[in-house]
Amino acid sequence: MPSKTPRQELIDSYILSTMARDVISPPETLEESINNFQQTLDFISLIENTRYLRERPHVPKQGNIDLAWDFASDPDHHHRFLNMLRISPTVFNNLLSLIENHPIFKSENNRGQAAVELQLAVTLYRMGRYGNGASVEDVARMAGCSEEEKEVEKAYMDNHLGFKGLWREGWVMYDGTIVVLFRKPGQNGDAYYTRKSNYGLNLQVGNVPSNL
Known part of the structure; x- marks a missing residue:
């Protein structure tokens, strides 16, 4: 017997009441x-025609995709643009010119779309990453870390220990392994499939000296 959707369960509960x-x-x-x-029919119709049965709270977001435009404007940062979107600024602009007038980017209603260049940038960023494949640069952009902050962290530990540790260049060292599961999880099982052709969880161990 197929399971009922939450919408159908709500309708059944209302009819029972x-x-x-x-x-x-x-x-x-x-x-x-x-x-x-008639009131019952109207209420059932309301349930069936309501797209979201639960409140959708606003989720605060603050993106940093606009950094790509800053990287593109300075040749010294073009390698960072490449790391972020996986193509050079020149290729990005050529690709943008090929698609920006496509009808898919023209809305037929009053709801506008994001700029085509932004949609393209988001798509390239997403396509350029898989699983836990975020790079050090990705994390730095997201968290606002910098080389200077790393040096401050090292200096803090040097002062705390009274000498320069041999591991000081291992600032925020991380290593990981896969904890294999005995079978595919029932919910979102495909998300647990690993590069080693099994199902597992990623385990990461980090060395953050100031937390020792």
Whole structure:
């Protein structure tokens, strides 16, 4: 027997409640009975035509994709643009010129779209990453870390220990392995498939000296 959707379960619960209502307090007239029946139909129709049955709270977001335009404007940073979007600024502009007038980017209603260059940048960024494949540069852009902050962290530990540790260049060292699962998880199972052709969890161990 196929499982019911939350929408169908809600409809079934409502129908059951109306049946219980009519048993406990039956309508006294034919007109009241017709009104109750019409009210039930209207409510079921409302449930079926409501796209989201649960409130969709606003999720604050603050992106950094605009850094790509800063990287593109300075030849010294073109390698960072390449790391971010996987193609050079020249190739990006050529690709943009080929697609920007496509009808898919023209909305037929009053809801506007994001700029084509932004849509292209987001697509390239997403296509250029898989699983836990974020690079050190990706993390630095996201978290706002810099080489200077790394040096400050090293200096803090040097001062705390009284000498320069041999591991000081291993600032924020991480290593990982795969914890193999005995079978494919029932929910979102494909997300657990690893490069070693099994299902598992990624385990990462980090060395953050200031937390020792």
